[in-house]
Amino acid sequence: MDNRPRRNRKSAAIRSLVRETRLTPDRLIYPLFITADESAYNPIASLPGQAQLGEKELLKEIEESLKIGINAFVLFPAVAETLKDETASYSWAEENFYLHRIRSVKERFPEAVLMSDVAMDPYSSDGHDGLVKDGKIVNDGTLPILAKMSVAQAQAGIDIIGPSDMMDGRVGEIREALDENAYTDVSIMSYTAKYASAYYGPFRDALDSKPKFGDKKTYQMDPANSKEALREALLDEEEGADFLMVKPALCYLDIIAKLKEFSSLPISAYNVSGEYAMVKAAAEKGWLDEAKAADEMLLSIARSGADIILTYFAKDYATRFLNGNIHH
Ligand code: PBG
Secondary structure (H helix, E strand, C coil): CCCCHHHHHCCHHHHHHHCCCCCCHHHEEEEEEEECCCCCEEECCCCCCCEEECHHHHHHHHHHHHHCCCCEEEEEEECCHHHCECCCHHHHCCCCHHHHHHHHHHHHCCCCEEECCECCCCCECCCCCCEEECCEEECCCCHHHHHHHHHHHHHHCCCEECECCCCCCHHHHHHHHHHHCCCCCCEEEEEEEEECCHHHHHHHHHHCCCCCCCCCCCCCECCCCCHHHHHHHHHHHHHCCCEEEEECCHHHHHHHHHHHHHCCCCEEEEECHHHHHHHHHHHHCCCCCHHHHHHHHHHHHHHCCCCEEEECCHHHHHHHHHCCCCCC
16 A cells, blocks of 8 residues: 555654644634623523623633733623613713723733624614614614724724624725724724524523514525625625624534635634533533533634634633643
């Protein structure tokens, strides 16, 4: 036999020599849930290991993460039902605790990269990402709201705006509003191919942000489609996005690979709440080895072409990485 692929697998050192994918913690973005209650640490039942954090716990979590090589964070607000309305007006209000948290994190850790979520759902009494009129999610009426939210976040010091709403034209509208207000340095990571997925369930529980009627299928993408992702990517590029995201990650590795090939922009992938919860739940039952399953999952996302991964496993992964314990 001339060819024996097993020769390149014969020892840990050889496997390491020929390994094609290496995932370092500086490519991870750690999603954090935050709440107005200053001293809170409210564990999230559907996301074991994650909690809604008050200011103190948020700063602590970021400090610990920075120490182990995680430099980037995306923040999601848990907003009290009484502050929600039809136009998501709390999202740009002076007193919005989310904006205050961005300020205090950037003050304390200027080196941390902070990314926001831009969509109406955490602030909307309808629980949708866009404005609702006569039972429909209207596109163009939503855009100025997203732009206002983005400018308020930029003013607070955010590094990257993350529009997760899937309205048409939002990247361009946000870019224009940022530039008009002299925030030309603030980046946009567009949720380019965000699919209408069942895997967001635990996240919506965490923020109590489920749609109050219907579903998100008129704006999030159909899981059956792939060419449509290229169409979205082209538009986002034209409108000035700095990064393109695919979400969820696992069921959409083909889309990640496609966008990586198609675009010269950095590609990110969101390893969403349901993907994390599946591993956690199976591990709790003793059916999967959590660390091995998580490492394999993250490596596969990187292998498929993601330059950046948003993941709730960030801290666990970085800890294993530091200790030389990544499972290959
Ligand atoms: C809100 C938003 C969602 C997620 C990120 N931003 C939920 C949704 O669109 O319903 C999901 C993240 C996750 O599941 O981890 N627009």
